[in-house]
Amino acid sequence: MTKSTLIAAALAAGLLALHAGPAAAQSKWGPGADDATFQAMLKSSFKDNGIAKTARLTQDETQAFCSTPDNATDPAAAKKREAIEAANLATVKWPSDGKWLGDWKEGEKIAQSGRGLTWTDKAEQVNGGNCYNCHQITAEEISHGTIGPSLHNYGKLRDRDEATLKATWVRIYNSKSVNACSNMPRGGHMGIIDETQIKHLMALLLDPQSPVNK
Incomplete structure (x- = not known):
């Protein structure tokens, strides 16, 4: 996701929270990335342009987890963080020729x-x-x-x-x-x-x- 996309999404989320009324106030962070209204807003607000595709707005498990700010540090989420780190470690591909350094x-x-x-x-x-x-x-x-x-x-x-x-x-x-x-x-x-x-x-x-x- 590009920087301009992130900024636009953040602004849109802020506007959504302002208009969401009392329900949003019940949540510490307001509507999040898994909120249906927020997702609908994203789909209607962005379009493919060159190599920048709206498919980037679809989060994987890691991105979705970290979209809730507390999850980054909350002790209650520690086991989930460890599981996510292990899953990401499994994706690492080491140097195919055994050589680590280039130029x-x-x-x-x-x-x-x-x-x-x-x-x-x-x-x-x-x-x-x-x-x-x-x-x-x-x-x-x-x-x-x-x-x-x-x-x-x-x-x-x-x-x-x-x-x-x-x-x-x-x-x-x-x-x-x-x-x-x-x-x-x-x-x-x-x-x-x-x-x-x-x-x-x-x-x-x-x-x-x-x-x-x-």
Whole structure:
């Protein structure tokens, strides 16, 4: 789902809550993603445009669970979070040739590119990783996202052993296998980036010559 779609959906949900009357007031969060009126509003408010398809509005189990804010932290939902993380971990595909790292220079290009998946993009266009939107990548950056932790010195602060390689790969491939309601896109699982691109991003994070580790 694109950022503009998310914003439009949030605004529409807010309007729906304002007009829902006393019934909405009984719920802490008001009508949610499983509310029939809300779903009808989504279907009538959006249409396919280029490669941006309304099918993206259909949530899988993980997305539906995390659409209720309390589920991310409520102790009562802990077992469900664990089950979701296990299910997402099962989707992870490891390097097909056993090689973990690609070219950090290519990885930097991917990390600094936010192109892909919007109605203005073309199907044959290579998607970026959009990493810069949430993370600091190098020490030289003066403008960077802060939703996620800084990645500067990522490789310096960790051993480049198998455990680190697997943990890093999992985060990029399907972050919800580690944190059920992570804000990080499931890059590999959702087909946003491919195996080669993941290897390049791995090199960006772990190669000693990468600007991340300077």
